[in-house]
Amino acid sequence: MTRTESWGRRRLLGAALAAVLSCAACGADAPAEPSDPPATGTPPAVRFTSSVESRGQALHIRYELVNESGGELIVLNRVPAHSASGAPVTDPGAVYVTGAGPKGRVEIAKRAFAMPVTDKKTWAQPAQISGVTVRPGRAVSEELTVPLPLHRHHPYGDDYGDGPISLPDPVTEAVFCVGVLRATDAPSAGAEAAVVTLPHLSSTTRVQYLSCSPPARW
Structure with a gap:
């Protein structure tokens, strides 16, 4: 040479x-996933069972949450979607998908998020999520199908001024979580209704507790 x-x-x-x-x-x-203020106080008593299974080109999720708290709870399981015209609609299969915790893990969820803290972007109004009121001793359950590959879905989009946030690559495991709060802690009027709509703000996440499945790998 x-x-x-x-x-x-x-x-x-x-x-x-x-x-x-x-x-x-x-x-x-x-850019990293924005953090939510942690809930304070004692979580309400619930019995939560769930499973996440990979079948072909989709994840199949099943869960049941039983209210054992002695008071009314709000389960935030109505994630808004949009119709072809762009108008918000109710879609039982809609979920949020974000990066979470250990490398390669994502969280598939029906829950509230805090508005991202940034001085580079503003929102005209808070995004919203709805939930059902569950009385003591009653349960709520669902079966969901989430297509693969997963795509990030956050109520405030993917870019908060520092560039787009992406899911881990590769995604190696997922957990499914549902947000629940006491009806008496709901930061809005009308908490006694069968369906309650709350803002995606820290005032909601501070009183929200997450019930999550074990991580599922594929």
């Missing part, structure tokens, strides 16, 4: 290493 060839090879290796380090730095600076 000539000196010129050796120098050229070292330059190529150096460029490749720089590219790797640059990508690693970009990954480290990539």
Whole structure:
């Protein structure tokens, strides 16, 4: 090997290493999922059973939540979707999908989120989610089908001013979670109704407790 060839090879290796380090730095600076203020107080007593199974090109989810708290609860299981005209509609199969916790894990959920804290973007009004009132001793259950591959779905979109947020790549496991709160803690009027609509704000997430399935891998 000539000196010129050796120098050229070292330059190529150096460029490749720089590219790797640059990508690693970009990954480290990539926008992360916004955090929600944790709930305070004691969670209401519920019995929650659920399963997440991969079948072909979809995840099949089943859950049941039984109210054992002695008071009315609101289960936030009505995620808004949109019709072809863009108008909000009720879709029992609609869910939120976000990155969560350990590397490769996503959370599929029916729950409230806080409005992302940022000075780079504003929203005209809070996004909303609805829930059903569940009386003591009663239960709510659903079966859902979520197509694969999963795509991120957050009530405030994917970009809060620092670039789009993506799901882990690859996704290796998923948990399913449902948000529940005491009717007396609902931060809005009309909490005694059969269906209650609440804002995606920290005032909701502070009184919301999550019931989640074990992680499912595929």
